[in-house]
Amino acid sequence: MPTVEITAIRKTFGEVLALDGIGLTVQDGENVAVLGPSGSGKSTLLRIIAGLETPDAGDVAFGGVSQRGIPAHRRDCAIVFQQFALYPHMTAMGNITTGLRYGLGLSKSAAEARAREVATVMRVEHLLARKPRQMSGGQRQRIALARALARRSGVVLLDEPLSGLDAQLHAALRVEIAAMLRQVGATALNVTHDQLDAMAMADRIAVINEGKIEQVGTPDDLYDHPDSLFVAGFVGSPPMNLLPVESEGESSFDAVQVKASESVTLGVRAEHLTLAEPAADAWPVSGLVVLVEPTGVDRVVRMRTDRGEAIAIRCPAGTATPAPGTRITASAPPGAVRVFSQRTGRHLGGLDDAGVVVCRR
Numbered sequence: 001m002p003t004v005e006i007t008a009i010r011k012t013f014g015e016v017l018a019l020d021g022i023g024l025t026v027q028d029g030e031n032v033a034v035l036g037p038s039g040s041g042k043s044t045l046l047r048i049i050a051g052l053e054t055p056d057a058g059d060v061a062f063g064g065v066s067q068r069g070i071p072a073h074r075r076d077c078a079i080v081f082q083q084f085a086l087y088p089h090m091t092a093m094g095n096i097t098t099g100l101r102y103g104l105g106l107s108k109s110a111a112e113a114r115a116r117e118v119a120t121v122m123r124v125e126h127l128l129a130r131k132p133r134q135m136s137g138g139q140r141q142r143i144a145l146a147r148a149l150a151r152r153s154g155v156v157l158l159d160e161p162l163s164g165l166d167a168q169l170h171a172a173l174r175v176e177i178a179a180m181l182r183q184v185g186a187t188a189l190n191v192t193h194d195q196l197d198a199m200a201m202a203d204r205i206a207v208i209n210e211g212k213i214e215q216v217g218t219p220d221d222l223y224d225h226p227d228s229l230f231v232a233g234f235v236g237s238p239p240m241n242l243l244p245v246e247s248e249g250e251s252s253f254d255a256v257q258v259k260a261s262e263s264v265t266l267g268v269r270a271e272h273l274t275l276a277e278p279a280a281d282a283w284p285v286s287g288l289v290v291l292v293e294p295t296g297v298d299r300v301v302r303m304r305t306d307r308g309e310a311i312a313i314r315c316p317a318g319t320a321t322p323a324p325g326t327r328i329t330a331s332a333p334p335g336a337v338r339v340f341s342q343r344t345g346r347h348l349g350g351l352d353d354a355g356v357v358v359c360r361r
């Protein structure tokens with residue numbers, strides 16, 4: 001399967017700069033999620049890779065071959081859109097085979113054999129004689145995916161393939177799609193605004209914001225080592241707790257003095273805060289309990305500090321949790337705290353790096 005190389009892609013729509021120098025390489029057989037908020041440029045990037053949109057600058061290459069000037073229907077890629085876009089008057093079999101017959105030039109019997117093969121893998125054989133209106137949303141999406149995979153393209157592009165499905169189906173199909181892509185070995189790009197989908201499905205995630213890539217990494221990289229405030233606040237559920245501090249100022253961590261040449265923000269994950277008796281070197285942060293959310297696996301205690309920051313603390317299930325309105329103190333091991341520049345939004349590397357000193361008062 002081809003490697004997809006995206007180099008310095010720029011795209012404007014009139015005044016709007018949709019993509020601002022995007023570079024990304026997806027390895028042979030790898031599944032990369034492009035994760036970002038609405039309007040960040042995800043769909044535009046996918047459409048450029050598919051050849052449905054032309055970039056102002058930059059290039060897309062499949063397996064080392066530039067796709068410049070190659071029309072969408074001649075590129076070795078299949079795309080699954082958010083809207084399933086099945087032909088309503090055709091059966092599922094017709095929907096899968098049409099492209100194979102008229103796009104790839106397969107005979108009717110060869111196209112139908114291939115459709116049956118992929119339908120078996122997708123467990124939708126029993127739906128082949130049905131028309132879209134006779135299927136549920138999840139079934140229609142499986143057929144749309146089967147249609148894309150039946151092309152046996154080297155590159156599979158998915159644009160929010162799970163949106164509009166109910167929560168249970170969404171979670172089930174997420175697992176199936178990821179397994180299916182692995183099975184066919186396709187090089188896949190999967191656009192989503194849902195970080196749980198990205199974390200669950202992808203080998204690596206490219207986080208995109210305002211037309212630029214913020215960070216590319218494995219789900220664990222992004223979670224444990226966010227390069228920017230944007231990634232820290234976007235990846236993870238709950239997202240990283242963020243505590244702004246003016247330069248030479250005090251933070252909501254009671255025991256902590258920050259000495260920095262610029263204003264910084266301290267970040268700490270909910271599971272690194274504990275309500276248990278703090279270790280001697282731990283950093284305490286106090287506030288009022290707003291809400292306790294049982295998640296089944298554990299409980300998330302929502303607290304508001306005296307400075308007004310919203311803090312989430314993950315507590316093991318079965319432990320006693322404080323009632324709303326109670327004043328509590330949580331604490332974090334200093335090593336779990338990340339420091340970000342407020343000016344650039346970037347991670348400053350470590351507590352003592354880049355002119356930032358964070359120490360006990």
Ligand SMILES: Nc1ncnc2c1ncn2[C@@H]1O[C@H](COP(=O)(O)OP(=O)(O)OP(=O)(O)O)[C@@H](O)[C@H]1O
Nearest residue numbers: 013016018036037038039040041042043044045193
């Ligand atoms: N055909 C177009 N004409 C004008 N502006 C466009 C066009 N397509 C996209 N844009 C603009 O480009 C930016 C990126 O849009 P894009 O659809 O790629 O974002 P997205 O991240 O996929 O968003 P969503 O998750 O809401 O689909 C947005 O500001 C959008 O308004």
